[in-house]
Amino acid sequence: MAQPAEGRRAAPLRFLSLQVADLIRRAGAQFGDRPALVHGARTMSFAELDAQTDRLGRALLARGLAPGDRVAALMPNGIDGIVAYYALAKSGLVRLPLNARETPTEHAHKLADSGARALIAPEDVPGHDVEVRIGVHELPGMIERAGAGVCAVARPPGVPLRLAYTGGTTGAPKAVMLTDGNEMCEIAAFLCDLLPGLTPNHTMLHAAPVTHGSGAFLLPHLVRGARNVVLERFSAEAWLDAAERERATATFMVPTMLAMLLEEPATGDASLAITHLCYGGAPTAPTLLRRALDTLGPVLAQTYGQAEAPLAITLLRPDEHDEPRLTSAGRPYTFVEAEIFGEDGEPVGPGETGEVVSRGPHVMQGYWNDPQATAETIDERGWLHTGDLGRWDEEGYLHLVDRRHDVIISGGFNVYPREVEDTLLTHPAIVEAAVVGVPDERWGERIAAAVVARGPVTPQELEDHCRDRLAGFKRPRHIELWDELPRSPVGKSLRREVREAMVNT
Numbered sequence: 001m002a003q004p005a006e007g008r009r010a011a012p013l014r015f016l017s018l019q020v021a022d023l024i025r026r027a028g029a030q031f032g033d034r035p036a037l038v039h040g041a042r043t044m045s046f047a048e049l050d051a052q053t054d055r056l057g058r059a060l061l062a063r064g065l066a067p068g069d070r071v072a073a074l075m076p077n078g079i080d081g082i083v084a085y086y087a088l089a090k091s092g093l094v095r096l097p098l099n100a101r102e103t104p105t106e107h108a109h110k111l112a113d114s115g116a117r118a119l120i121a122p123e124d125v126p127g128h129d130v131e132v133r134i135g136v137h138e139l140p141g142m143i144e145r146a147g148a149g150v151c152a153v154a155r156p157p158g159v160p161l162r163l164a165y166t167g168g169t170t171g172a173p174k175a176v177m178l179t180d181g182n183e184m185c186e187i188a189a190f191l192c193d194l195l196p197g198l199t200p201n202h203t204m205l206h207a208a209p210v211t212h213g214s215g216a217f218l219l220p221h222l223v224r225g226a227r228n229v230v231l232e233r234f235s236a237e238a239w240l241d242a243a244e245r246e247r248a249t250a251t252f253m254v255p256t257m258l259a260m261l262l263e264e265p266a267t268g269d270a271s272l273a274i275t276h277l278c279y280g281g282a283p284t285a286p287t288l289l290r291r292a293l294d295t296l297g298p299v300l301a302q303t304y305g306q307a308e309a310p311l312a313i314t315l316l317r318p319d320e321h322d323e324p325r326l327t328s329a330g331r332p333y334t335f336v337e338a339e340i341f342g343e344d345g346e347p348v349g350p351g352e353t354g355e356v357v358s359r360g361p362h363v364m365q366g367y368w369n370d371p372q373a374t375a376e377t378i379d380e381r382g383w384l385h386t387g388d389l390g391r392w393d394e395e396g397y398l399h400l401v402d403r404r405h406d407v408i409i410s411g412g413f414n415v416y417p418r419e420v421e422d423t424l425l426t427h428p429a430i431v432e433a434a435v436v437g438v439p440d441e442r443w444g445e446r447i448a449a450a451v452v453a454r455g456p457v458t459p460q461e462l463e464d465h466c467r468d469r470l471a472g473f474k475r476p477r478h479i480e481l482w483d484e485l486p487r488s489p490v491g492k493s494l495r496r497e498v499r500e501a502m503v504n505t
Contacts, residue, residue, distance in 0.1 A: 019155055019180040021090040023223050024050055031225040038229040039079045052083050052143050057091035057151030059142035063132055067092025067153050070114045074098040074121040077210055077232045080139055084120055092153030095162040097211035101489040114163055114175055163368055166307045175368035176307045185361040189312040189333040190220040200225035205248035207234040213281050214252040216311045236264035247273040254281040262291050276301045282492045283418055285425040286327050304329040309384055312362045313338055314398050328397040336360035340390055353401055356390045357383040406495055408437030410445050413473045420474055427465045429457035434485050436499040448478040450498050
């Protein structure tokens with residue numbers, strides 16, 4: 001097993017006294033018959049969730065699996081998937097979530113790279129080379145046959161609870177090792193800073209995959225006795241119907257989902273109880289945020305992180321969503337450190353751009369079986385180098401500039417694609433934009449943009465729009481109208497694929 005960088009794990013130990021399995025057991029005892037999970041017409045209580053995860057955990061071990069084995073799970077949003085995830089936690093097995101939007105080739109890479117011994121998946125999923133194959137349809141029978149009894153396999157400190165593969169936007173995905181301690185820090189951060197005052201009267205509506213960002217909200221609600229309502233997939237119409245019917249108080253969306261919700265005509269007239277519409281996972285254009293505030297009111301909450309420090313580096317609370325802080329990613333969570341380092345590896349002052357780094361119990365254990373990549377990402381002082389460029393303002397709010405590897409150098413000037421994208425998105429016809437640098441003999445790189453429009457517009461109109469708003473070296477010299485932008489399975493636009501397409505045409 002890969003080991004973390006030296007000298008990095010002393011501080012997180014205070015979060016390791018409890019494990020995820022303990023929280024499920026405690027919630028079952030405290031909240032009993034109260035509804036914990038809702039999916040369509042099906043409801044599962046806290047006591048049932050505790051009992052079924054015990055049963056399935058023992059059933060998985062009875063199939064010949066041993067604590068520490070990696071078990072991949074390819075399951076749709078729903079109660080069965082959540083039961084499987086926490087059964088793996090109770091049995092000491094390491095969860096490897098797979099995304100249904102990925103290809104069989106991508107699944108095969110993750111199974112091979114992680115050395116997964118088992119796969120839980122629907123019957124119609126193509127076969128993969130694993131020792132134990134469990135069909136989703138088998139799970140109810142396994143739970144029934146296991147009978148009553150506790151499953152409590154202690155997970156030693158440092159052994160991963162789950163593997164979370166990076167998005168692969170810049171290369172082959174790497175497996176991030178996340179421990180129970182990482183999970184405890186994320187829960188504590190949410191309950192302390194993002195969702196203070198959470199009670200059994202609250203309801204979380206999951207429309208994004210629980211295998212990714214939305215799943216981070218499961219445990220904070222479970223430990224407070226609140227409901228988690230799960231939709232199998234997102235549509236604006238289905239989300240509005242569920243949010244009104246269930247009186248949902250919180251939800252999580254990536255920017256693409258938020259844009260789709262605002263395009264739905266019924267959104268403005270909906271009777272919603274939402275107090276926290278949490279967003280993250282990708283850069284969000286200020287124009288989109290302003291439209292959301294106008295339509296939904298002061299309910300937006302941004303949480304910033306990455307796979308290596310999941311969703312818990314900085315946050316911007318609902319009461320902080322005003323100008324000029326609207327364009328920021330907020331301030332650090334209570335339990336984490338965040339800095340911006342210059343080229344010399346030392347902190348820079350307000351207004352200066354550098355790399356965002358973070359340190360604390362939220363930071364991954366390391367990359368699975370890749371000590372070199374771990375050492376390149378977590379330095380000897382324990383700082384996680386995020387690859388994001390940002391700056392502090394005078395009030396200590398983080399403003400993200402762009403990804404370090406995406407910076408375009410044109411004529412000797414640094415151009416940040418996100419600034420150009422945000423400018424294009426101020427045009428009323430533009431829904432999405434991706435800006436890249438393409439080779440140019442004279443300038444080194446020239447600025448090119450792919451845009452998705454909601455109405456008639458020409459590249460010349462967009463060039464004129466940018467001419468009044470951007471310096472000459474930042475303006476796109478080539479603009480293409482696309483039907484849609486390429487996206488990763490978690491909704492991030494893939495500038496790499498946009499760049500390849502433009503270079504090859």
